Amino acid sequence: AQKVTQAQTEISVVEKEDVTLDCVYETRDTTYYLFWYKQPPSGELVFLIRRNSFDEQNEISGRYSWNFQKSTSSFNFTITASQVVDSAVYFCALSGSSNTGKLIFGQGTTLQVKP
């Protein structure tokens, strides 16, 4: 069975602090894909990144960075110098090798960035 766990339910930081959102996954597939989505207070789901299981390179996009470690089945997301606009619910998700595109979501982490 596939599973995604985001153990941090809520995180509160002060603006300009760095924050890391944890994501741990379980799958028996050898090929799989990991995603992060952002859900701001307005409610829409915004795609942030996709990572393939065979590509363990870390990725940086502006203030966002992702650390993928197959050895620990983790795909953590770090926001550097957080801003109030980063306040949102962040979801980690997993898709396996079946040809359905089915996404398994974690429970989400609510990030509150205070000014």
Place this chain on the structure above:
Amino acid sequence: DTAVSQTPKYLVTQMGNDKSIKCEQNLGHDTMYWYKQDSKKFLKIMFSYNNKELIINETVPNRFSPKSPDKAHLNLHINSLELGDSAVYFCASSGGASGVYEQYFGPGTRLTVT
């Protein structure tokens, strides 16, 4: 231009009624999905269509029936609405049915059953 659109954005109705939610994507994608987000923000897939063919049908009451008239549209019809159906329903689309494709979500439809 809105990539994935849903109508209506809000839907308030009484128990026992039948309602539909419409979804359209203009991304040229082959695959479309319906997800349900409950009051605790948990997201779960309900259905998926690839080239108008149903490929995912999770354990969803048969009161829920998806229909895909063409690749760009995926509608969700719900019969005999119950209180527990209250949730936000998201439509999504992707370039194909493989997990390699990221999914793009619509704005959501907040359904409230009273």
